[in-house]
Amino acid sequence: xxxxxxLIVDDSITIRRIITNALKTVxxxxxxxxxxxxxxxEKLTNANVDFIITDWNMPEMNGLDFIKQVRANxxxxxxxxxxxxxxxTEHDVIEAxxxxxxSYIVKPFTPQELKEKIEGILKTVQINTV
Amino acid sequence: MNQQELDGILQKAAxxxxxxEYGERTVPVLDEIASFVREISPAIEDLRAxxxxxxxxxxxxxxxxGRVTQATEQASTDILNTLDRMxxxxxxVITSVASGMIxxxxxxxxxxxxxxxxxxxxxxxxxxxIVKLAEAWDIHLQSMRMSGPTSNxxxxxxxxxxxxTEIMMALQVQDITQQHIGAVxxxxxxxxxxLQQLTTGFFSTSSAEALPPxxxxxxxxxxxxxxxxxxxxxxxxxxxxxxxGQI
Ligand SMILES: [Mg+2]
Numbered sequence: 001x002x003x004x005x006x007l008i009v010d011d012s013i014t015i016r017r018i019i020t021n022a023l024k025t026v027x028x029x030x031x032x033x034x035x036x037x038x039x040x041x042e043k044l045t046n047a048n049v050d051f052i053i054t055d056w057n058m059p060e061m062n063g064l065d066f067i068k069q070v071r072a073n074x075x076x077x078x079x080x081x082x083x084x085x086x087x088x089t090e091h092d093v094i095e096a097x098x099x100x101x102x103s104y105i106v107k108p109f110t111p112q113e114l115k116e117k118i119e120g121i122l123k124t125v126q127i128n129t130v
Numbered sequence: 131m132n133q134q135e136l137d138g139i140l141q142k143a144a145x146x147x148x149x150x151e152y153g154e155r156t157v158p159v160l161d162e163i164a165s166f167v168r169e170i171s172p173a174i175e176d177l178r179a180x181x182x183x184x185x186x187x188x189x190x191x192x193x194x195x196g197r198v199t200q201a202t203e204q205a206s207t208d209i210l211n212t213l214d215r216m217x218x219x220x221x222x223v224i225t226s227v228a229s230g231m232i233x234x235x236x237x238x239x240x241x242x243x244x245x246x247x248x249x250x251x252x253x254x255x256x257x258x259x260i261v262k263l264a265e266a267w268d269i270h271l272q273s274m275r276m277s278g279p280t281s282n283x284x285x286x287x288x289x290x291x292x293x294x295t296e297i298m299m300a301l302q303v304q305d306i307t308q309q310h311i312g313a314v315x316x317x318x319x320x321x322x323x324x325l326q327q328l329t330t331g332f333f334s335t336s337s338a339e340a341l342p343p344x345x346x347x348x349x350x351x352x353x354x355x356x357x358x359x360x361x362x363x364x365x366x367x368x369x370x371x372x373x374x375g376q377i
Contacts, residue, residue, distance in 0.1 A: 012305040014206040018298055021214075025295055057309060086309045088361045090368065097372040104369060106361050108302040111295060124373070 005030045005048060009040040009066065010055035010084075015107075019053060019084070019114070026115035037066030044076055051118065056085035056096070067099045080121045084109060181325055188322045192315055199308050206304040213294050220291045227284045240271065 008019045008031055016033045023031055032047060034040035036058040043049070052070065056063040063083060070076045080102045085092070088106035096104055102121045105113060247267045254260040371377050 010305075012203075012308070014203060014210065014301055015305045017210050018302060021217075021295070021298055057312075086306050088365070090364060093365055093368045094377060097368060097377045104365050106358075106365055107306055108299065108358075110299060 003030055004028060004050040005032065006051045006053060007032055007034060007040060007043060007047075007049040008053050009034045009037065009058070009063065011035050011058040012055070015055065015084075022109075022111040022114050026111050026118075028118065037061030037063060037069070040066055041069060044070070049076075049079065051121075052079055052081045054081060054083055056083060056087050056092070064096065064099055067096070067101055071100045078125075080125050082117055082121060084114075181329055184325055185322070185329060188318055188325070192318055192322075195311050195315055195318075199311050202304045202307065206301045209301060210298065213298050217291060217294050220287050220294070224284055224287045224291070227287065240274075243267070244271070 006023060006028055008016050008023075010016050010019065010033075013035075016035075020031050020033070023029070032043060032049070034043045037054075038061040040052070040054070041061075054063040054066060058066075061069075063085065067081055067083070070079060070081065081100075082103045082105065083096050083101045084105045084107060085096075086107045093104055102124070103117045105117055244267070247264050250260050251264045368377065
């Protein structure tokens with residue numbers, strides 16, 4: 001179990017609940033939710049978030065624009081970001097990577113996949129900061 | 131009549147000749163156009179009927195797709211609520227089983243015995259035989275947990291819990307289908323817009339209905355229709371490229 005706070009950004013309430021529950025089963029019980037990029041930026045200012053999981057297709061502010069805003073803000077720019085989306089073309093993945101997402105999952109995913117991705121990101125983030 | 135006036139008449143006669151020659155050539159073309167219009171006018175009438183029906187049906191289709199999305203979202207929420215309750219109940223039962231409380235008689239007796247053994251150890255000042263008894267009791271308790279019916283029950287309950295998680299994960303299909311429906315609605319809307327332009331600019335029909343609502347975000351069909359495993363492989367390949375600094 002870890003006390004790392006994870007912000008889940010997705011416009012689908014079903015997906016937010018699924019990610020929350022999946023995170024709980026793999027040892028990350030401390031989560032909070034936002035329904036789009038704009039909402040997530042507000043949540044970031046009010047809570048100590050350690051890790052972001054974001055969708056791409058969302059109203060108001062999509063996931064890609066949200067990532068760009070996070071990366072452009074010196075306070076949050078180093079936050080690890082995992083994108084979980086239905087968008088699975090090569091072009092999509094490259095665009096997300098160019099926006100500096102740490103890792104990428106195409107829906108549907110399993111709790112185990114989620115765990116491995118998060119741990120993989122945390123490992124590289126730790127290596128980079130050493 | 132002077133020469134100048136004569137020249138003017140000749141000039142007009144020449145112009146008239148040119149006009150007549152032009153007419154001779156254009157009249158057959160105009161005849162052909164007229165017969166073409168006569169031929170296609172029933173087809174245009176048919177097309178008008180199709181467009182009029184479509185302008186009524188397209189918003190209905192979009193509305194129905196919207197309702198499908200709403201219904202599946204509601205169903206997913208209901209299933210998730212039930213699963214949450216099941217997981218919580220299973221948690222309680224697993225805790226009870228693990229602490230031996232499932233069989234209240236056996237649980238009470240075991241607890242009583244454990245307390246007695248503990249107090250014996252304390253009272254005996256760690257007498258060697260009593261300590262041996264305590265150790266034996268401990269092993270007995272462990273073997274009871276591992277081999278008894280409760281440990282089997284605990285495993286079954288945990289299996290049920292992981293089945294609940296699997297059902298929950300399968301509900302991702304709701305979001306995935308919702309996005310595909312969104313893409314279809316986007317296409318329908320583009321067709322509807324084209325038809326509306328046609329109706330206002332060509333047929334000027336009065337039955338043009340309101341267009342279906344624009345999807346709340348730009349959605350698109352996946353350009354590469356590959357399987358899940360291949361897609362994941364492609365993502366992994368790109369991620370390692372990015373790690374190597376090649377993206
Ligand atoms: Mg979405």
